[in-house]
Amino acid sequence: ENINIDHLRHLRAGKPEAVLAEFKTKEEVVEIAKNAIEENRPILFTRLNEEQMVELDKLSLNINRKARTARYLKLHENTGKVAIFSAGSSDACVAEEAKETAEFLGLQVLKFYDVGVAGIHRLIEPLEILSEEDVDSIIVVAGMEGALPSVIAGVVDLPVIAVPTSVGYGTNLGGITTLFSMLQSCSSGVTVVNIDNGFGAAVFAYLISRRIRKKP
Amino acid sequence: ENINIDHLRHLRAGKPEAVLAEFKTKEEVVEIAKNAIEENRPILFTRLNEEQMVELDKLSLNINRKARTARYLKLHENTGKVAIFSAGSSDACVAEEAKETAEFLGLQVLKFYDVGVAGIHRLIEPLEILSEEDVDSIIVVAGMEGALPSVIAGVVDLPVIAVPTSVGYGTNLGGITTLFSMLQSCSSGVTVVNIDNGFGAAVFAYLISRRIRKKP
Amino acid sequence: ENINIDHLRHLRAGKPEAVLAEFKTKEEVVEIAKNAIEENRPILFTRLNEEQMVELDKLSLNINRKARTARYLKLHENTGKVAIFSAGSSDACVAEEAKETAEFLGLQVLKFYDVGVAGIHRLIEPLEILSEEDVDSIIVVAGMEGALPSVIAGVVDLPVIAVPTSVGYGTNLGGITTLFSMLQSCSSGVTVVNIDNGFGAAVFAYLISRRIRKKP
Amino acid sequence: ENINIDHLRHLRAGKPEAVLAEFKTKEEVVEIAKNAIEENRPILFTRLNEEQMVELDKLSLNINRKARTARYLKLHENTGKVAIFSAGSSDACVAEEAKETAEFLGLQVLKFYDVGVAGIHRLIEPLEILSEEDVDSIIVVAGMEGALPSVIAGVVDLPVIAVPTSVGYGTNLGGITTLFSMLQSCSSGVTVVNIDNGFGAAVFAYLISRRIRKKP
Amino acid sequence: ENINIDHLRHLRAGKPEAVLAEFKTKEEVVEIAKNAIEENRPILFTRLNEEQMVELDKLSLNINRKARTARYLKLHENTGKVAIFSAGSSDACVAEEAKETAEFLGLQVLKFYDVGVAGIHRLIEPLEILSEEDVDSIIVVAGMEGALPSVIAGVVDLPVIAVPTSVGYGTNLGGITTLFSMLQSCSSGVTVVNIDNGFGAAVFAYLISRRIRKKP
Amino acid sequence: ENINIDHLRHLRAGKPEAVLAEFKTKEEVVEIAKNAIEENRPILFTRLNEEQMVELDKLSLNINRKARTARYLKLHENTGKVAIFSAGSSDACVAEEAKETAEFLGLQVLKFYDVGVAGIHRLIEPLEILSEEDVDSIIVVAGMEGALPSVIAGVVDLPVIAVPTSVGYGTNLGGITTLFSMLQSCSSGVTVVNIDNGFGAAVFAYLISRRIRKKP
Amino acid sequence: ENINIDHLRHLRAGKPEAVLAEFKTKEEVVEIAKNAIEENRPILFTRLNEEQMVELDKLSLNINRKARTARYLKLHENTGKVAIFSAGSSDACVAEEAKETAEFLGLQVLKFYDVGVAGIHRLIEPLEILSEEDVDSIIVVAGMEGALPSVIAGVVDLPVIAVPTSVGYGTNLGGITTLFSMLQSCSSGVTVVNIDNGFGAAVFAYLISRRIRKKP
Amino acid sequence: ENINIDHLRHLRAGKPEAVLAEFKTKEEVVEIAKNAIEENRPILFTRLNEEQMVELDKLSLNINRKARTARYLKLHENTGKVAIFSAGSSDACVAEEAKETAEFLGLQVLKFYDVGVAGIHRLIEPLEILSEEDVDSIIVVAGMEGALPSVIAGVVDLPVIAVPTSVGYGTNLGGITTLFSMLQSCSSGVTVVNIDNGFGAAVFAYLISRRIRKKP
Ligand SMILES: Nc1ncnc2c1ncn2[C@@H]1O[C@H](COP(=O)(O)O)[C@@H](O)[C@H]1O
Ligand SMILES: Nc1ncnc2c1ncn2[C@@H]1O[C@H](COP(=O)(O)O)[C@@H](O)[C@H]1O
Ligand SMILES: Nc1ncnc2c1ncn2[C@@H]1O[C@H](COP(=O)(O)O)[C@@H](O)[C@H]1O
Ligand SMILES: Nc1ncnc2c1ncn2[C@@H]1O[C@H](COP(=O)(O)O)[C@@H](O)[C@H]1O
Ligand SMILES: [Mg+2]
Ligand SMILES: [Mg+2]
Ligand SMILES: [Mg+2]
Ligand SMILES: [Mg+2]
Ligand SMILES: [Mg+2]
Ligand SMILES: [Mg+2]
Ligand SMILES: [Mg+2]
Ligand SMILES: [Mg+2]
Known part of the structure; x- marks a missing residue:
């Protein structure tokens, strides 16, 4: 008690x-x-x-x-490896916040920036590289229609952490549309953090890698 | 006056x-x-x-x-050809409303159902067929994250008419999330009709084909 | 495969x-x-x-x-012809974005600005001119109550692409009210792009004209 | 005090x-x-x-x-005259609630139903009749894009009381879109009552007529 | 035709x-x-x-x-008389916009400012004055909880035109809360114009007075 | 620790x-x-x-x-006294939930039902009775425009607990409008509980009375 | 009468x-x-x-x-005692507004700042101090997920007045999320004031203390 | 290519x-x-x-x-271990959906139901048990104010997957309030799935465990 x-x-x-x-x-x-x-x-x-x-x-x-x-x-060294995808060049700041946090926590970071679904062929090379690397989880930063995490989770079997960004205009609603859109994809192995929260995504990725490393 | x-x-x-x-x-x-x-x-x-x-x-x-x-x-005969894509099996009713309306207006309809982006490889065959057919416009019916029109418009150069559906739960908001998500894609050659409005999409597709046929 | x-x-x-x-x-x-x-x-x-x-x-x-x-x-030359209507003088910037994009894509542009429905008699002359020109599609830019596309689509048989603008105050909600209002009109041959997205409307108009020109 | x-x-x-x-x-x-x-x-x-x-x-x-x-x-007799317009056939119940209330309050009612802006030519005859009748105010009942009050107020110089209805689907939001859309028109002599509130509109129309009759 | x-x-x-x-x-x-x-x-x-x-x-x-x-x-002279109430000292700008518009249209204006319901005793004197004046309609400008029009319409038998203002914070939502709150009162003889739209309220008041004056 | x-x-x-x-x-x-x-x-x-x-x-x-x-x-006996006001007859169920909970907690309940602000004269008698009774706090249950707590808090110096109800239509939004409206009045000694939560209001009233009784 | x-x-x-x-x-x-x-x-x-x-x-x-x-x-002297909790260091301004108002009204103030639930152990010491002090009510100021009032009301039997703050980003919606979240806790003895309204919370706390002091 | x-x-x-x-x-x-x-x-x-x-x-x-x-x-056997917490007895159905999915995917499940923050002492025993078990991740199912994931993530160093439920009334908005509230906690190692999506949370938990097991 x-x-x-x-x-x-x-x-x-x-x-x-x-x-x-x-x-x-x-x-x-x-x-x-x-x-x-x-x-x-x-x-x-x-x-x-x-x-x-x-x-x-x-x-x-x-x-x-x-x-x-x-x-x-x-804070830590050699805790694991994470891939960070970003959809548009305007999402780069949030992706970079995730990168900095991840590195601060000892994660090695693979960057695949500006690979949004509007031109889906841009995704192919990154996915092939990814399949040969030993990453623990994937962070996907995207604004607008937020389709990228859904597409990536459709072809990989790793945990995908989606970060909606507030980039956009009109019906973007400061990122709420992107957030809601991403939450529709949760069944295929995607979870979501708050809008623009690159920091939180990296902390979560670190916790996954930490668990892997600590596994008895 | x-x-x-x-x-x-x-x-x-x-x-x-x-x-x-x-x-x-x-x-x-x-x-x-x-x-x-x-x-x-x-x-x-x-x-x-x-x-x-x-x-x-x-x-x-x-x-x-x-x-x-x-x-x-x-109402008319032989007015043109339209392709109708749908993302999930649950979007079929709206896709069928579009099909019925299109046929009533004399359009020939190519159906590609259940080809949503969660498994993007399912899109490849339809797109290859499409590239060999002489269609005037494409109707894309999708619920959930609504990414399909965006992906399709990224690889074809035809007018894409997106129809958001009210299928989904949680943050779907009766289709508003899908609608807003689709509106984010408008720059790449997509326009949108009201939620579940398969009828309206087909009328619009007909107007495009009608214009083509009437072109002096 | x-x-x-x-x-x-x-x-x-x-x-x-x-x-x-x-x-x-x-x-x-x-x-x-x-x-x-x-x-x-x-x-x-x-x-x-x-x-x-x-x-x-x-x-x-x-x-x-x-x-x-x-x-x-x-980017292109002589690809077709589009009419651009705008409702109020404050919608002019979005209409001009559409015009610039259309011309960049080789479309010839007919401009009918400041013809909003509050004084419906202002619409008559433009519609008569329109009926004698060989346009492929119509872009209608409007803010506030967004009724213009609906009224125009009621009297013409061409595809009407509506662009809601964020001009207004109070219940305008940054254009969402106008957008939603326009989506209510989709049954009569109207589709909609994102708020203030003159660019996207012109790309879509171009795709219609391109299809007409390419028709085998 | x-x-x-x-x-x-x-x-x-x-x-x-x-x-x-x-x-x-x-x-x-x-x-x-x-x-x-x-x-x-x-x-x-x-x-x-x-x-x-x-x-x-x-x-x-x-x-x-x-x-x-x-x-x-x-409740009263011979208190004045009001015109009631409705846009679609589905708005009729709200228009009838206004009519019943108006008659209970002693107003004479002119009905012009199903004259929505999608076919603007349907408005012409009613407006000509109206211009020859001695009405004190106009009630306009409309759903969907709610453009009718705006159009009518653009051509008459009487107080126009707009009643948004909850008829519609998708982005209609139970009438909120129509309401907001109507509020955008207020500058031209329109005021608005709550969604589906035919009763309130008629009470207000009665108060106008009552004032006219009582004028010293 | x-x-x-x-x-x-x-x-x-x-x-x-x-x-x-x-x-x-x-x-x-x-x-x-x-x-x-x-x-x-x-x-x-x-x-x-x-x-x-x-x-x-x-x-x-x-x-x-x-x-x-x-x-x-x-624009006109001697067209009638209107009373303008405002709830808080911060609503004064909107009330003044209504006043200026009303005077431009030839209305005589009675001002009762800063009489909000938080101290309901402040309302008594104005209402007694009002009952001895020959006004045609009442404009009530209020922010916050927007209760003033409802209270006034409960004791007078004149048309009450409510103007919600965007003054407030937190759940005020830029005036939407006040607007919605006012729309709940419509049954007792209140209509509403857009947020901060003192101009529109005055035009409407003028149309009522004009009708009274023109009454055959 | x-x-x-x-x-x-x-x-x-x-x-x-x-x-x-x-x-x-x-x-x-x-x-x-x-x-x-x-x-x-x-x-x-x-x-x-x-x-x-x-x-x-x-x-x-x-x-x-x-x-x-x-x-x-x-659960308790003789813990204090609370007054419960309700605005409309349709708010009675929520008021009764508050009453039952209060009595279960040992509070004596004074009921003043159906005294909404639309007819403000109905409030006078209750307020005079109230001023002669020894109540610890006041619960005010109201739907629609929610003005009642604001008006009561303007004339008494007791804690006022407001309960918004979901009664209403159109812009009522299931009680959210009433809730927001009430929150605008918080400066004058009002706090608010969740929509329809008569239970929570009574628990809170009991905690005030309990504190009074326990005061050393 | x-x-x-x-x-x-x-x-x-x-x-x-x-x-x-x-x-x-x-x-x-x-x-x-x-x-x-x-x-x-x-x-x-x-x-x-x-x-x-x-x-x-x-x-x-x-x-x-x-x-x-x-x-x-x-305004007053020695009217009672109130505890003010705040969750994050960024909520301090609202907590200080409450403190200043409370002191102006003669309340003695106990401050427990920066004790948010993310590290729940930080709450233990304050709660033990509280249990030995003779406070009349508790004001809890919190932003973000707003869980603090709920947690505190779970362990004390005093009235808890919750103040949501507008601190946060993404889905915070200017404090609306925190407000709604707090309203979910009302059953356990919590009431809520408007976002950032430290002033209103203190006026309410004063009314409770005043009632205690005045109790015959 | x-x-x-x-x-x-x-x-x-x-x-x-x-x-x-x-x-x-x-x-x-x-x-x-x-x-x-x-x-x-x-x-x-x-x-x-x-x-x-x-x-x-x-x-x-x-x-x-x-x-x-x-x-x-x-589908699989012996893939790892997950803990599932639920806040209220009404959240049980969603928690059970997560449990069934997890077991289908070969995860061993530890259940801690009905441990919501309103009575925070109920959390202590589960957390002590948890600290002695070898779990890979934690699923937390909660409705209402959604504070549970935040509190748990404050004391453990494992990935926490939050599932908001649609249980509640008033300001709950079908779970959106809970969802938004949970997203505010993302910095401390929490990610979120769609409302009521127990299935998606379990798939994600499985992907974490799978990665741990496959780690070269
Ligand atoms: N499935 C549909 N979705 C949207 N609009 C439709 C649909 N079917 C018919 N309509 C339109 O609804 C209108 C009929 O409305 P009404 O006058 O009430 O019968 C016509 O203008 C049709 O073009
Ligand atoms: N910080 C505050 N938050 C909310 N209301 C306040 C605050 N400070 C003063 N007030 C109230 O605002 C009103 C002053 O409004 P005004 O008549 O415009 O000066 C008074 O009734 C005060 O009780
Ligand atoms: N009418 C009510 N409105 C809100 N909360 C209530 C109501 N009645 C009971 N409760 C609370 O609901 C909780 C019961 O939840 P449960 O554990 O699911 O039975 C208790 O903490 C009660 O205090
Ligand atoms: N970029 C970020 N986004 C979200 N949360 C953050 C970020 N950076 C730091 N935090 C969190 O914010 C909290 C700091 O709050 P404070 O006590 O006000 O300094 C810590 O718990 C951090 O984990
Ligand atoms: Mg790019
Ligand atoms: Mg499928
Ligand atoms: Mg103009
Ligand atoms: Mg009709
Ligand atoms: Mg004042
Ligand atoms: Mg009543
Ligand atoms: Mg802190
Ligand atoms: Mg329980």
Whole structure:
């Protein structure tokens, strides 16, 4: 009838301490970074704005402008391999956020960008490469009609994590249409994270790889 | 500064006088049918319920139970050719409504049913057949994630008319998700009609073929 | 059981390689333009912002500020004829995007702007002109209550492609109301593209004209 | 600093005591009717179901099955004149509810049914008749794209009260699309009541006529 | 079978030629104003931005900064009387737009501002004044929960035109909640115009007064 | 670093063990009731359907058909006093669910039903009675435009718990409009529970009264 | 049949006269403040922008930048005690608005910030402290999935007032998701105020405490 | 430049051929079952209605009435282990669908039902059991506020697959609120499938386990 939190602590280990910079001031972000550096603690910042990136750059963190991330050290090493597909060139920032997070968590990343279904022949080469690589899971980042995860899950037998993006206009509804469209595909081995949440997809991919590695 | 309606009448010719039976009583439907038969006027009924179909069957109209349609004669003959694709077996009723309407309007129909993108290899044979046939336009009926029109329009250079269906559950929202998803694909040569509106898609396909045939 | 992409290639030919500039930087846009010029390849840019237009102007592309487009050469010549109607003066930008795209694809364009249904008598003259011209399809751009395509499709027997615009306020919902309203009219020979998608409407109109011209 | 309700009572006079039967049992409805008859008090029932109408019929109230109303006596006599337009044959029940309410309130009713904009020439005759009649206001009942009030308000200078109906499918959203569409037209002299609310439109029309008659 | 537009013209007379400045450039607005002045034609501008107002001020039009309107002359004189209620101090701009439009159309305006239902005692005095004035209709402008029209229509027997405003936050949804809430009150003699549409409400009020005045 | 659940148990005391019958079978409900009777444990059933009520009646539980509840014994006695207002006669079932729950929890209930704002004079007498009674909180049940809580909170200084109901049509959206409308009034001392949730409102009212009684 | 407003006045006492600065100009805000100071009247400003705060600072009002509030004096003293929980660090501004309002109304405030359910162990210490303090009600401010009020109400027997915040992205919908999620928890003793409405939650908490204190 | 489908076939292997019975007739379902039995092919039916289950029972398939599934044989054996949590007793059917699918795919299933966050102490025992079992992933089925996946993912380091259910009322919106709420938690290692999609969650869990087992 007691919870001993310690009993659960080993379960919690391994999740990244990431800082969602969007709702923080420049000063708060800098202070968090300095503390981490001082204590030599790996840290990842996401959703940074231009101004925040300029400051973190001075502290010589590893900045990815496209991804709007900064990281200091890595949290883990050699934890597995993940493939990241993106549909359009405009989805690249979310894909890059996933990539940065995955690498921070020790995953090796295979990138296949700009392979959307409008020209389905572009998918063939990536899929052949994929079939020869030893990846644990696939992240698929797509906006618009969001058909890419469905198509990929139709030809591979790996877990596919779909990330809808808010890129689009008209009936896109800030990504809700893409999200809903992707959720229609769940029966074929697809799960979905929140709109633009490249970070969350990578954490999930890491948890799969971690489980594989830890399997007794 | 005057409209002479006669000037416009030749423009209006050719559109079907169809009866949307959904909001009509059994008695109203039967009466409309009897009048048409008496005057030997071609007529098409859509969205009939079971009871209405039983009555129209007695008048020996041509019933299609899957499509929930009945027709008496044809409005036109040899007006062109259209291909109708459907994604899932559950989209068949809407596809059949399109087929019945198209035939009533004198179009020849090529059917490719149950070729949804979850197993994209199923699309290959139909597309090869298609490339050897002389069709004027393509109707694509799909529910769920609605990716099929987008994929097809990516490989053909014909007008693609997409029909979202209300088949699905959860985030499907009675077809709105499929509709919105399809509208995201419009740049590649796709237009969309209302949810479950196989009738409207066929009328539009007919107008394209009619224009081709009438071209001076 | 093989796809030979070459078998499908002739199907794909003819669609424009257009650049949606909205999610691209000024630098990316300029580079794409320079490459096209160097290789003497026709190209069309849409949804340019002011800054991007200034740069493309220097490269002496053909800029249309209202349409927010730029084009270099034409992709095709003499492919057919399309009429473009717009309802209000505020819908003009979307109508112009359609016009630029249509001309890039070799279509001749008849413009009837600012003829919305609030004053239905304004429609009469355009419809009389129309009935004497040899157009293949009609693009109707409208915001607000979106009634124009429905009214036009009621008096002509050509395919009508409706483009809802996001102009309006209150219950307009960024064009969704107009879109939904237009979809209600699909039975009379109307299909719809995404909100503000003048480009997509013109590509579709081109595919109709192309089919007419290619008809064996 | 006091309200003397009596001071306001003369303002309130004249509004009908109507019974919305939808959320009441058969027994409740019958009892209300019996009381009214006993006291010789005029009464109007709306949104009756079949069962309730059968009972009220026995009490020899004036039943209108299409309108789903029943009335006993009239509340007023000779209060003015109203025109009621309806777009499709399926909008007739709502139009009839408006008619019954209007007559209960002493208005004379001109009916112009099934004159929707899909065939705009059907509007001409009604409008010419209208221009020769001395009506105080116009009620326009329409479903689907809801363009009719907008078109009528464009050619007359009377107050137009629009009633959206829930008839339609797909993107109709139970009438919300029609409602929103109609609200886009408000600038030209149109106001709107709730979906399917023929009753409310007639009460409002009555208030206009009442004001006209009472004008000192 | 002909429309003679002239037959309808006398019906159309009297509606204001108003300019919705929101989607127009400063230059366009100035030009329209200059033309009107030159031809001594009454004109009303609505939804002006700061910059546009500065320009029109130079042309010595009658500017109302709160209402964001400008007018030149009046279209009519002595057409009737309207009362305008507003609920909160923040609804004042929409109420002022209604007032300016009403005056442009020759209506005399009684203003009762900031009398929202949160403190219902504030309503008493205005209602007593109202009962002694000879007004033709009532415009009620309200945001938030939108209860004011319902309360007023409960105690007066005049047509009440409700204008929902977009003032509020959280579940206000840009005025949609207020709009829907108001539509629930339609049975008691209320009709509604689009969100923030003070202009439309005043045009409608004018049409009522015009009808009263013209009554044979 | 341990939770000892016992430390928290005294905090949890007092909340009712209520059975939401809606998603349970007749058999499950009967069994739960029999167990409670056997152990002489007070129990409350809500959202019962007709069939379930018939069965519980046989076990001689206390049935309230309007409220669709059944109770066995009371959980508490003399815990305080609550006033329950309802706007329309159709909101009575939700009001009765609140009443039954409140009484089960030992609250004395003052009922003021059918006092909606459309006729605001009906509110005066209840408010005067209220001002002489010693109530701890007020529950206000309302559908449609939901203005009643706002009006009441404007004249009393007690906590007002608003319950939106799903009664209404058209833009009512199953109660969402009423809910949103009520949330706009929160600044004046109103909080809201879920649509039709009379049960939750009464539990909350009980917690207020319980706190008053327990106050050291 | 008369309302004597005086009869109701004693009921109304005690509610704060607060100024929602969001829709007011800098000048209006300063004038209201000066009047209050002159008359030595307590006053509270909420939702101030930076500019407005700078001006009020000069008048030496008590500014809380995080809360975006300013206050002059207190309206009441020693009225009771309230606990305020917040889930994430980004919800702090809304929590601070609640705190400022509560203190203005004489409540003592216990703060437990940044204790969201993602790490449920963080909740244990606050709950133990709470169980030893004599608080009258609990305000819980949370964004995202909004689970915190539900979890807290599961272990305490005090009224819980939930405040959804608009913090989040993707499917957060400006706080609507959090709001709806919280409304699902109402059965266990939770009520909800509008999104970001810390002010309203504190007024309600004050009304509970006031009732406790006034209890005869 | 060729796809050789055979190259991809080994990738596709292992996904279940499941039959979504919802949109099929009784006859179609029986025929599919008979074919499978004849060819000794494993098969799984989901979303069966009562009538369909009666027929399949006669063919001695393995029926689970709660889950509304039927299966014949298993597709795989000993593929791994999954834990299934459910929040309320009403979510059981979806949890059972997941269980049946998982077992059909050879997974061993640990069930922890009815452990929702309203009484968080109910979670402790399951979590302690879990920490001693060798599970590959966790499926969490929940309706209402959907907080359970978030709470669980906060204390374990395994992939958590969340399944929102459509159980609830009022603001539940058929499960959309729960879905959106769950998507807010994605950063902590949660992904989501469509509403009520127990089947899809189990397929995904199987793909994770399969990858673990196949890991070279
Ligand atoms: N890009 C991102 N998208 C979603 N969540 C994130 C992202 N980056 C960090 N987070 C999460 O946001 C939380 C930080 O919230 P806070 O306590 O406000 O700093 C952590 O739990 C992170 O796991
Ligand atoms: N299946 C259908 N879907 C949509 N519209 C249809 C369908 N069948 C007929 N219609 C149209 O519905 C209208 C008939 O409406 P009504 O006047 O109510 O009979 C005609 O204009 C038809 O073109
Ligand atoms: N009318 C009602 N509305 C909302 N919740 C209720 C109602 N009646 C009972 N409940 C709650 O529903 C839960 C019962 O859920 P279950 O475990 O499925 O029986 C309990 O926590 C009750 O407090
Ligand atoms: N932060 C706030 N959120 C919601 N309502 C507020 C807030 N601050 C003040 N109010 C209310 O807003 C009203 C002021 O509106 P106004 O008459 O426009 O100044 C008063 O009734 C206040 O109780
Ligand atoms: Mg691309
Ligand atoms: Mg299939
Ligand atoms: Mg115009
Ligand atoms: Mg008709
Ligand atoms: Mg005020
Ligand atoms: Mg009543
Ligand atoms: Mg935090
Ligand atoms: Mg339970």
